[in-house]
Amino acid sequence: MNLHPLVIYITGGLLLTAYGGYLLHFSLLRNNSFSFYYALANHALSTLLIIVAVLTGFSAEGLVKANSLLLTPHKVMAVILALLTLLSFIYLWIKQRDTSRKVGLVISVAGLVLTVSVILLGWRIRLTLV
Numbered sequence: 001m002n003l004h005p006l007v008i009y010i011t012g013g014l015l016l017t018a019y020g021g022y023l024l025h026f027s028l029l030r031n032n033s034f035s036f037y038y039a040l041a042n043h044a045l046s047t048l049l050i051i052v053a054v055l056t057g058f059s060a061e062g063l064v065k066a067n068s069l070l071l072t073p074h075k076v077m078a079v080i081l082a083l084l085t086l087l088s089f090i091y092l093w094i095k096q097r098d099t100s101r102k103v104g105l106v107i108s109v110a111g112l113v114l115t116v117s118v119i120l121l122g123w124r125i126r127l128t129l130v
Contacts (some may be wrong), residue, residue, distance in 0.1 A: 021035055021036070021039025022111070036097055070128065081111075081118055
């Protein structure tokens with residue numbers, strides 16, 4: 001049974017709202033604490049789910065015959081995204097709202113770019129299987 005599609009849709013949505021919330025907080029709403037804690041709560045949930053998504057992705061690898069030209073970058077970027085999510089959550093949990101604006105913007109933009117890249121490459125792999 002392949003649980004990877006179910007897990008990645010939930011995780012992808014949480015990651016996009018977390019990094020989007022950070023981008024909104026660190027660019028426009030610096031004085032608003034709700035935007036930061038909203039993003040931090042989504043980040044906490046997505047930190048747990050991204051680990052499950054990577055593990056289910058590795059287990060689903062044997063179930064499908066995918067092109068390794070697309071599958072290898074998808075796996076590598078997903079592991080990098082999982083590490084970024086975990087490490088940035090630890091950093092932002094410790095620093096909270098004392099995080100500098102530049103570091104917050106770098107974390108949010110890097111997270112958004114990686115998340116969108118992993119999702120789009122995964123959809124591309126899914127389209128080649130059909």
